[in-house]
Amino acid sequence: MLALIPLFPLLGFVINAFFGRRLSQVVSGGLASLVMLASFAVSTMVVWQLAGLPADQRTIEQSLYTWIASDDFNIALTLRVDPLAAVMILVVTGIGSLIHIYSTSYMHDEVDSEYARYFSYLNLFAAFMLILVLGGNFPVLFVGWEGVGLCSYLLIGFWFKKKSASDAGKKAFVVNRIGDYAFILGMLALFTRFGTLDFQRIATIVAPLAPETGFGIISVATLLLFIGATGKSAQIPLYTWLPDAMEGPTPVSALIHAATMVTAGVYMIGRNAVLFSHAPETLAVVAAIGAATALMAGTIGLVQNDIKRVLAYSTVSQLGYMFLAMGVGAFGAGIFHLYTHAFFKACLFLGSGAVIHALHGEQDIRNMGGLKRHLPITYWTFLIASLAIAGVPGLAGFFSKDEILYETFREGHTILWVIGILTSLLTATYMFRLVFLTFHGERRHDAPAPEHPEEQEPVADDDAHRQASDASHRPAKDELHRPATGALHRPAKDALHRPASDAFHHDEHLHDAPPAMALALIVLAIGSVAAGYIGLPHALGGQNSLAGWLRPSFTGAATLTAPEGAAPEAASAGEPETGSAAEAGSLELTLMVTSSIVALLGIGIASFIWLKRRQIADAAAARLSGVYQLLLNKYYVDELYDAAIVHPIRVISTEGLWRGFDVKVVDGAVNGTAAIVSGGAAVLRRLQSGSVRAYAGGLFVGVVLILGYYLWR
Amino acid sequence: MDLTLVIELLIIGVTFFMLINASAVLVLAERKIMGFMQQRYGPYLVGPHGVLQPLADIVKLLFKEELRPKGADKWLFTLAPILSVTAAFAAFSTVPWGAETTFFGLLDRPVKLGVTDVNVGLLVIFAITSMGVYGIVLAGWSSNSKYSLFGGLRASAQMISYELSYATALAAVILLAGTLSVREVVDSQAGTWFGIVQHWWIFLQPVGFIVYAIAGVAETNRAPFDFPEAEQELVAGYNTEYSSVRFALFPQAEYINMATMSAVATDLYLGGWHGLLPFYTPVDPLIEQYGLGWLAFLAKVGGFLFFYIWMRWTLPRYRYDQLMHFGWKFLLPVSVVNLILTAAGVLYFNG
Amino acid sequence: MIPLSNYLVVSAILFALGTCGVFMRRNLITILLSIEIMLNAVNLTFVAFGRYAADVNGQIIVFFVITVAAAEAAVGLALVIALFRHRESLNPDAFTSLKW
């Protein structure tokens, strides 16, 4: 039963991968969406079944077979669904299927084989993501972990003929490797400490322990795991791959880099809540990193001009939120935000995708504007999602974000709370900057979007591809080194983003999202509105059902019947009947008010600047050009890494390893061997005189010598 | 110096004497029979009915001049005839020609009629006859003449080819008799089957006998296999360049070989000194009783030799390639099959 | 009766003569002959040992040696003929080139 959930997408992947080039778009796309829907149906059934169980033993486990069996290292391929996993599989399959449907029309300009390839990747990703979520122990989770990494690489580099895309893919992959390395180390540390890698067992072992003080092995292990998480979920210091990942098709960005994969880190921490909660130092680190990331990404997002990049940074910052929640021990809140964020961020990405689609690959918001008229559906859904993310009361983002802030404050991390508030202000601001610049005002054509006919088709004949690649390679560099002029190159480059289509376009030629896209948009928009209410806090008369639902997963009480509140954070996360319910409620209310005020304030600022007085922005940019450049270039982090890590490594491997070791030592050894052999042969060749008698003589000398030896011995 | 030893030495001498004279007798016989077969007299001037003709021939040969062609190899040219005749004589050394006898009790212990008797006598015969090849080959080669060379080559090729069938045929008899000593083989043929048929191996080895006869003819380079001295093709073969005594030795060796062949055939197939005729006759016991088996032996050998000569003047000469094909592709397989069948039979009846 | 060592000495001398022939003669046929001499020296040793150890296996081995010698002679002479056809010489030093 459980196995079916990942198996359906896997089936789709297999079919699309092997027979895709013979299938028509309708078939392959329809198939892909269908398997996702099937998987979704199965997941719902599973969750239903799970909900039927009593609260303290809500877990369904299925052990497929013994995967690794070394003497004391036994790993079964275990799938296990518990409340946390239930939420995740619903998100993954649900939103996943929506995005599949969306993609069917978004990618329809690809040639059939590419189309099938795209969907096979997408299905594969879904399968791996589900394995990640359902994995009952670390190795299985790690399989999914690596699998989604692979798929994200494949999908980011989907238009691999374009250098920037393939580079971005590589970057994502490599950066993730760093995290994965730490992750593996963490796993090993855990194994050495606990002798098992099964989540529940670890939780069972850890739960009775007292939270360790100072850096014990748990702290180290969890820290390592968290580094892995930063890699996967784009936190400081490993977040830099995510913005570049926007090279991939927009639905991919929506699915992988907003809704599901990037939340894997959060999920992983939630999965090991018990473990993490026993390592306060780690938690502190997590919280700090989360907050810092949130703030930093927010600031960067404030000035980016690429619609997708803005969204990417907002994703990073929202992920920061989640980690903040995890760090302060509000696991429920973190997952809650994850869940809501999945909706509105997916919606936002899809919306931006619709915009890009309508504009035939235009991504620079400075070349947009006034699209409200042309793309009503897109506009409204986008607006709703923006409101949600901005945390306007009554929408999904509001509840989750507020819960995070509330928990943060209640846990006493005032600074972090301030940062959070600040970030939410920034969030509101840059989101609405995006909205206003994109949809309001007049359409701007100041930066021309040149059309190179031979560059529209990523899969073009060779010289077209060459021109395309270098035409896109140049801006990729400029973007790093000459950001000011980078803006000029972007359209040229983004002309390549767009799926191949008719070359010319006019305003009246703009068309709104086609039905499939529209469906996905609307559903997600509704989700962004409604998703929050399942976590309605007590302060608003709700009984935070999601937190209650998730609690067992965090207490580790899912299997062992541990007393309630064995893990304090869970108790505080969802125990309305504690004595301090009243003042807790009042505090929460006040915080809500503040944050909603902040949100509205942010929206106000945004409307004031980018709707009324647009020159203020330019003036500010001009006056604070230093800051502006700093932000525009993302704090020069890429350059920093480039100088600090990439370049030294390149130099070492070029000069030391290649020119030094490989050429001198390895090749030297090989050639030396050959030289020795040939030299020796040149000498020995004299022995092969061809004169039979000489050979006989040698033989005979041997006879005499041997005989002599045995005689005179 | 007791009498027996004297007798034994005497027997050796007698054997040698008989062999020497055999050539003379055979020459005469050959010519007489040839004449008879060709409706003419043959030699009749020298002596009564020309019986002294061989003597005259020998004298003539002795008084001829000894020629040696230019460029001939001195030693080998002389050695060749000696080799061949020596081989011929030596081959007979292990051929017995009579039963053990005490000459009517004259001697205190019986003596064997025959030069010697070794337990591998037959093999010795093979060995020495195979030595005979050298004489001819060397003769052919050393006389530095193409005719001789071809004759020599042919002779040796032919002898080697037919030696195989010849030996294989005899091997069958050896299997039957279960011994390599000729005398024992002969004695294994004593008696009769059902008192009617002589207990001769020829009756069990008809094929073997035929093969042996043919091979023997070829072995001795006799017609119809006398290619080494095919006048029409190469003047006189390996002895073209020879004259006088050296020449005389070759026919000598040839006739002695014929005698040896016949003697061996008699010993191995025709019961040697056991029984006169193929079927039992009242004289047989008398022969045994008075130790006159050697007379019967001589009779059979004579018959065989007559068959030899008869064949020579009856059959036309083969072609050389036919000879080789016949030897390798017919005679040898037949003899081998015969040998195998015989072995199987021996295994079946005695094993 | 003759001591065994006498036969062994004889065979040693014969063997040495054979090797001398192999090394000194410049005629392939003679070299083959020398090899035959060596083989027979060995045969003599076998038979002598077999005789003095009262074991027939010595003679058995001699049969095999003779058989192999026959095969070797046949092939060797065929080779000699083939070589002689190529160049009108029997000198082994004339065939030092590994291919032509």
Place this chain on the structure above:
Amino acid sequence: MAETFAFYLFSGLTIVASALVIGQRNPMYSVLLLVASFGAMAGLFIQLDAPFVAVVLIIVYAGAIMVLFLFVVMLLNAPQEDALPYDHTHPFRHPVLMRFGGLLAVLLVVQLSYALLRTRDLHVAVAGRSDASVVSSVAELGRVLFERHVFAFEATSILILVAMVGAVVLARRESGQQ
């Protein structure tokens, strides 16, 4: 007494004949002398109570193999060893080395004789059981050959067959030549 004389006669003949084979420039003589040495060696074999081996030696060696040699000599008709000058291009073909071979041979003789002299117990080891009847009986030979060594026997028969085919193939002049 007689057998000692015979031994020295035969061995002397064998050695002298072999030496002449080596010393001979004319292959024709070499072949004949080798035949002679085989005859003498057959005598040695007979003295060693191995008449069968002796006869086989004569039949096979003298009667067949040597005739084959004789053929080849006559066929090629290259009686004299051609005095093809040594090429000094290669050290191994220097005449000195040819002599060196002879030196080696002498060395071998010395070694072997030394070895023989050292092995005093040789006679003792075998003196005890030296009855001629065992080794001289042909039947016994046949039994051992066809029972214990039957596989080797078959193997040699196959070897002979292969050698025959090989010889034919080698000696057949290719269609390309004249």
